[in-house]
Amino acid sequence: MTSQDVRKQFLDFFASKGHLIVPSAPIVLKDDPTLMFNNSGMAQFKEYFLGNATPKSNRIADTQKCLRVSGKHNDLEDVGFDTYHHTMFEMLGNWSFGDYFKKEAINWAWELLTEVYKIPKENLYVSVFEGNEEENVPFDQEAWDIWKELIDEDRIILGNKKDNFWEMGDQGPCGPCSEIHVDLRSEEEKLQVSGKSLVNNDHPQVVEIWNNVFMEFNRKADGSLEKLPAKHVDTGMGFERLCMALQGKTSNYDTDVFTPLIEKVEQITGLKYTPNDVTLSGVEESEEQNKTNIAIRVVVDHVRAVAFAIADGQLPSNTGAGYVIRRILRRAIRYGFTFLNTKEPFINQLVAVLANQMGEFFPEIKSQQQLVTNVIREEEASFLRTLDQGLQLLENVVTETKGATVSGVKAFELYDTFGFPIDLTALILREKGFELDEAGFNAAMQEQKNRSRAASEVSTEDWSVLIPGNVETFVGYDQTESDVKITRIRKVDSKKDGILYQIVLDNTPFYPEGGGQVGDKGILVSANETIEIIDTKKENNLILHFAKRLPENVNAGFVAKVNQDLRSLSSRNHSATHLMHQALRSILGTHVEQKGSLVNPNYLRFDFSHFAKMTESELQQVEDFVNARIQEQLPLIERRNIPIQQALEEGAMALFGEKYGDNVRAIKFGESMELCGGIHVKNTAEIWHFKIVSEGAVAAGIRRIEAITSDAVKAHFASYENTLNEVKSALKNPQDILKAVYSMQEENAKLAKQIEALVKDKVKNLKASLTVEIQEINGVQFLAKQVDLNPEGAKDLAYELGNLGNNLFLVLATADEEKPMLTCYVSKELVAEKNLNAGQVVRELGKFIQGGGGGQPFFATAGGKNVAGIQQALEKAVDFVK
Secondary structure, X not given: OOHHHHHHHHHHHHHHOOOEEOOOOOOEOOOOOOOOEOOOOOHHHHHHHOXXXXXXXXXXXXXXXXXXXXXXXXXXXXXXXXXOOOOEEEXXXXXXXXXXXHHHHHXXXXXXXXXXXXXXXXXXXXXXXXXXXXOOEOOOHHHHHHHHOOOOHHHEEEEOHHHHEEEOOXXXXXXXXXXXXXXXXXXXXXXXXXXXXXXXXXXXXXXXXXXXXXXXXXXXXXXXXXXXXXXXXXXXXXXXXXXXXXXXXXXXXXXXXXXXXXXXXXXXXXXXXXXXXXXXXXXXXOHHHHHHHHHHHHHXXXXXXXXXXXXXXXXXXXXXXXXXXXXXXXXXXXXXXXXXXXXXXXXXXXXXXXXXXXXXXXXXXXXXXXXXXXXXXXXXXXXXXXXXXXXXXXXXXXXXXXXXXXXXXXXXXXXXXXOOOHHHHHHHHXXXXXXXXXXXXXXXXXXXXXXXXXXXXXXXXXXXXXXXXXXXXXOOOOOOEEEEEEEEEEEEEEOOOEEEEEEEEOXXXXXXXXXXXXXXXXXEEOOOOEEEEOEEEEEOOEEEEEEOOOOOXXXXXXXXXXXXXXXXXXXXXXXXXXXXXXXXXXXXXXXXXXXXXXXXXXXXXXXXXXXXXXXXXXXXXXXXXXXXXXXXXXEOEEEEEEEHHHHHHOOOEOXXXXXXXXXXXXXXXXXXXXXXXXOOOOEHHHHOOEEEEEEEEEEOOEXXXXXXXXXXXXXXXXXXXXXXXXXXXXXXXXXXXXXXXXXHHHHHHHHHHHHHHHHHHHHHXXXXXXXXXXXXXXXXXXXEEEOOOOHHHXXXXXXXXXXXXXXXXXXXXXXXXXXXXXXXXXXXXHHHHHOOOHXXXXXXXXXXXXXXXXXXXXXXXXXXXXXXXXXXXXXXHHHHOO
C-alpha cells in the first residue's frame, strides 16, 4: 500500500462517518502569538476547543503538516539518530466538537486499523489513563470498558499522567487520552520479550501510532482543572509511522515517504544508505557507514520541513520562525558537508522529488517549487561560505591556544556569531589532537539561553469573564467609535513589556494585527476615566485590546475610539500595497507573488517573488503605475462574506500560506482585487502620492520594496528640499548647482592625483632612509618604525622594503588623522622557516592601540583607537624575532 493510498483511505473512511474533510492549515502560524508553527493537528482548531468560534462542522478530518522543533515539543536533536523522529511530519486526525465522544472514537479507530488497514490485532496494544489523585481525575473506566469489547485485557495498559493525559500547553483544553501502539518486531523477538513491556519505552519497533484525546478539562493558570462546557475528541495518527506499519518496514525512512528522497541523495553523493532491515539482520556496519546513514536521514527529513515552511511563506532569517527554519537547513547542510562529502549545494535538488511525491495532496509545494529550490540553493551556498570562514577562524583559535584544550567560550563565539556547528568544531579539534572545553561551551550556551528565556518569559492569568458567551463582534470596517462593554479581562506579565492587561469587548472598532497590518491604537472612554489602548491583536478568535491599566469600574459602559490619524495613515499604506502588487505583476510578470508584508502608519514593506534586482526604470514604472491609479481616484469596492470560490472565479488573488475560510472579504480598486481583511481607503485619491524608498534582496528569488505614501511623502520631499538648500548654501549659492558640484569633483580628482604622486615620492625617500635602520636579529632583518604616511602609503612602503631581501620582519605604524594603524610584513621565507605569521603579530600588537585586525601570514594590518599605544607596540615587536 503506497503512502498516497494510506492517506486517501484515512480521509475516505472518516468522510463515510460524516466528517467534513478540510485541507491542511499552513505549517507556519501567522495569527497565533503563542506558537511559531503548527506543532499538532489540533493547533488550527484551538478556537473551537476554547469556545471562541463555531466550527463549520461538528465532525472534521484532515491531514495536517506539523513541525516540532521549538518550545515544549522539540524533536530536532533526535532526528537522524533514530528511525522514527521527524522535524516535519503529517498528523492524520479526526475531530469531534461537542458531538461524539469515547465510544465512537475508539470503535472507529479500531475499525480503521484492523478492518480497513488490516493490521493484525495481535500486533496492537492500547493504553488508558490510570487516573491521578493530585489532579482529582479518576481512572478512565469508560475507555477501559470500551476497549475490553475489542481487545484482550492483557493488551490494555494503564498509562500515567505523562503518557496518557494530553495538554495543549501550560494552560488551556486538556484531557485523558488513549494511545494505540503497534509492535513491528519479528516473531522471534516477540516470543522472547513481550511487546507490552516495551510500550512507551522508546523501542524503535514498538511505537505509538494513534492518540485519541478526550478533551474534558481546561487547565487554569493556577494549575487547577475545570470542566469544559462541552466534551470534544482530538485524535492524531502519525502518518509516517502508520506507513511503516502498513508497508511492513521497521523504519519510517524505509517507507515510500522517504525512499525517493534517499535514492536522490544516493545518486548525488555516490554513497549508499543501509535500510533498517539489513541493520536488524545483524550485518555489521562500520562506524563510517553508520554516520552516512544518520546524515542521509537528517538531510531527507530536514528538506521536507524547510521546503514546506518556505512554500507556506516563511523564509529563512536571523530571527523568530525564520531562524528556526535556517537552523534546520544548516543542520542538514552541515551533516552533508561532514559525512556525505558535499562541498557544493545539493539539497535544493531534492525539492523536485518532494514536489512530485506530495504535490497531489499539498499543491503549494508544486506551485512554489521554483521559489523553494532557489531559496534553499542560496542558503546552502551562503552557509558553505560560512563553514569555510569558520574553518579559518577555528584555525586561528587553535593557533592562539596554549596547551591541548580549546576554550569553550571561544568555541561558543564561533557557534553564536558565525553559526559554526559545535560538533564540527569538536570533530576538527580531535583530528588536530586538541580537546574542546565542553563544560565551558555548555556554560556559555546556558547563559545565552537563560538570557533569551528571561527576555521572552510571559505569565498569563486566567480570563475573568464578565459577560459569558461568545458575543464579540468586529465593527471596525464601518466605525471608528462604538459603545462597548467589557466581556473579559486578564493580566499578562512579560519581561519584555512588563505588566499589561488584555481586554475583550462585546463589539469593537479596533482592527487587530493581521494580514501584515499593525493593530489599532486608541482609547476607551467612560463617564469617569480614559484608558489608553496601546495595541490590538487576535488570539484564538478573540480580539485583545492591550492596556497598561484596567478601568476602575470594568462593568461600566465605554466608548471605544480608534486613533483615526494612525489608522488613516495605515489604510493609505495598505491600499497602496495592493496597487503596488498589481503594478509589479503588470510590469515584471505574473510570476510575482506576495511573500510577506508590513503595513503601519509610517511606511509599507512588501516582499515578493522575483529573480533579479529591479532596475531604476522598473522601479520608476511601478511608481508611475501606482500614482496613475491614485490620480484616477478609484473607489473602494468591498465584497464582504462572499464564497471563496466565487471570489477566486471573479479574479481575486489569494496568498499562499494564508488560512482562508469558506467565506471571504475581497477588496477591489479598479483591476486590483485581493482577498484581504485589512483596513483600506474609500478612494485611492486619499493616498495622495506613492514613493519607493528602497528595493533589495531578502533571499534567493525574494525581493523587498519599502515605500511611503501621504504625509510621509510630503516629509520626504521637504527633507530633500532642505538638503538641496544646504548644499546650495555650502557651495556659496551658485546659479547652477549641478555645474558647481561637477566642477568641485573635477578639482578634487586633480588634487587626489597630485597627492598620490607626492606620496609615491615620499615612499621612495623613506625607503632609502629606512634601509640603513634595518637591524639583524637572530638572522632576521628587523625594523619597527612609525612613519608619516597614510595606511595605503605604509602598505606601498612595506612592499618596497620587502623587495630588498628574503628575510625581512617589518612593523610600520601610522597615525593618519589620529587613527593608529599597524602594518606588518613578513618575508614568505620567514613564514615558512620560522613559523612567523603577520596576522598573529598584528592581533597581539593591536592590543596596545586598543584595536585588532588580521590578514595573510606574510602581510596584515590592525587598526585601533589609542595613538599613545603606538610606541609600546613597536617596542614589543622585537619579541617575535628574539
